[in-house]
Amino acid sequence: MNTQASKEAFSQAQKLIPGGVNSPVRAFKSVGGTPIFITEGKGAYISDVDGNKYVDFVQSWGPLIFGHRDEKIEAAVIDAVKHGLSFGAPTLAETELAKLVVSFFDSIDKVRFVSSGTEAVMSAIRLARGFTSRDDIVKFTGCYHGHSDALLVEAGSGAATFGNPSSPGVPADFTKHTLLAEYNNIESVKKCFADSNDIACVIIEPIAGNMGLVPADKEFLHELRELCDKNGALLIFDEVMSGFRGSVNGAESITGVKPDIVTLGKVIGGGMPVGAFGARAEIMAKLSPEGPVYQAGTLSGNPVAMAAGYAALSKLKANAQVISVLETRAKRLVEGMKAEALACGITMQTDVRGSMFGFFFNDNLVKNFNDATKSDAELFAKFHSGMLNEGFYFACSLYETGFISTAITDEMIEDTIKASAKVFKEIANA
Numbered sequence: 001m002n003t004q005a006s007k008e009a010f011s012q013a014q015k016l017i018p019g020g021v022n023s024p025v026r027a028f029k030s031v032g033g034t035p036i037f038i039t040e041g042k043g044a045y046i047s048d049v050d051g052n053k054y055v056d057f058v059q060s061w062g063p064l065i066f067g068h069r070d071e072k073i074e075a076a077v078i079d080a081v082k083h084g085l086s087f088g089a090p091t092l093a094e095t096e097l098a099k100l101v102v103s104f105f106d107s108i109d110k111v112r113f114v115s116s117g118t119e120a121v122m123s124a125i126r127l128a129r130g131f132t133s134r135d136d137i138v139k140f141t142g143c144y145h146g147h148s149d150a151l152l153v154e155a156g157s158g159a160a161t162f163g164n165p166s167s168p169g170v171p172a173d174f175t176k177h178t179l180l181a182e183y184n185n186i187e188s189v190k191k192c193f194a195d196s197n198d199i200a201c202v203i204i205e206p207i208a209g210n211m212g213l214v215p216a217d218k219e220f221l222h223e224l225r226e227l228c229d230k231n232g233a234l235l236i237f238d239e240v241m242s243g244f245r246g247s248v249n250g251a252e253s254i255t256g257v258k259p260d261i262v263t264l265g266k267v268i269g270g271g272m273p274v275g276a277f278g279a280r281a282e283i284m285a286k287l288s289p290e291g292p293v294y295q296a297g298t299l300s301g302n303p304v305a306m307a308a309g310y311a312a313l314s315k316l317k318a319n320a321q322v323i324s325v326l327e328t329r330a331k332r333l334v335e336g337m338k339a340e341a342l343a344c345g346i347t348m349q350t351d352v353r354g355s356m357f358g359f360f361f362n363d364n365l366v367k368n369f370n371d372a373t374k375s376d377a378e379l380f381a382k383f384h385s386g387m388l389n390e391g392f393y394f395a396c397s398l399y400e401t402g403f404i405s406t407a408i409t410d411e412m413i414e415d416t417i418k419a420s421a422k423v424f425k426e427i428a429n430a
């Protein structure tokens with residue numbers, strides 16, 4: 001595979017943009033090699049500046065559940081553009097999207113739109129603190145909630161890849177209210193509540209996707225809910241990634257555990273920058289201008305972004321069964337790859353939730369971040385570059401989740417499994 005043009009593009013970009021990218025994980029650092037520069041996407045495929053074509057299992061890190069250039073979403077965006085890019089004043093599109101979001105989630109009466117997942121979570125935390133008049137928050141090691149100061153502690157995703165769990169530039173004073181617990185370990189949460197009587201909220205990815213895919217045990221979430229209730233703390237489900245991916249009605253619909261606040265992003269914008277947070281009316285009433293907790297955004301509720309989100313979510317609403325179709329495909333993919341790996345003496349742990357799939361090169365089941373770090377990173381890097389060579393674009397870090405879109409067919413899944421067999425053989429015989 002020729003990647004000369006991508007290499008040149010990357011070297012030009014590095015002169016002008018730190019690390020050549022506008023979000024660290026894109027730099028391919030943890031798998032070596034240089035990132036592929038993309039020119040366009042169509043359906044299941046993306047193409048690069050060298051003219052290579054790949055089946056895309058990244059989908060812009062989650063948003064594109066209907067693949068690239070979905071006709072409905074594209075038409076809605078073009079129509080919105082023709083009416084003006086932004087007004088900074090209310091539009092009907094915001095109410096329409098809000099109505100749709102509320103209809104998906106039992107726990108959401110009202111919703112506020114922002115422009116990224118980071119913003120959604122940051123604002124949800126402020127709201128939880130304002131609502132409870134408490135300062136401390138509990139987060140889980142390996143969960144990623146965006147790059148705001150208080151949450152950039154033992155975060156997964158890019159931060160995990162780079163081995164600097166916190167970050168220079170975040171004053172220790174700003175994270176002293178952030179307590180850490182271990183995922184799927186209720187005792188570690190009990191310890192936080194024993195250590196502090198000032199806990200405003202516990203925030204969790206109910207289907208963690210930023211330490212690889214590690215779903216929370218149902219029992220654990222139920223116990224978490226009870227602990228929060230007992231101690232007067234709010235429970236926040238960060239569904240920026242899992243929202244509309246794990247299930248159309250949120251993790252609450254598959255676990256039976258109702259959160260107090262839900263944060264959303266990625267799929268909700270249909271590929272445009274949209275984030276959101278929602279809760280029952282009593283909590284949302286604390287938010288400015290209804291209440292005293294301040295939160296704002298010049299481009300929040302942007303009409304073009306709202307149009308894309310509305311087109312994506314209304315399509316999901318009309319085709320809710322699509323999630324189980326995608327889940328079947330995702331299962332076939334990881335089980336197929338796992339069998340091919342095993343035939344070459346390589347052990348894989350795999351999991352699927354809706355259209356999200358994950359795999360670890362690990363001899364043991366992965367239940368938390370510590371388990372995830374014991375996966376074979378070198379093997380992952382070889383797998384990644386081998387699959388890229390075969391025309392399959394997987395996330396360039398072992399701490400990321402894979403995604404199936406409706407544009408990925410059963411035949412493409414079989415082709416991916418066949419390619420993985422070839423790559424595993426090459427790895428085993430090297």
Ligand SMILES: *Cc1c(COP(=O)(O)O)cnc(C)c1O
Nearest residue numbers: 116117118144145146238240241
């Ligand atoms: C991606 C993600 C975020 C951050 O969203 P951005 O849009 O990248 O700011 C927050 N939480 C979770 C669970 C995510 O997956």
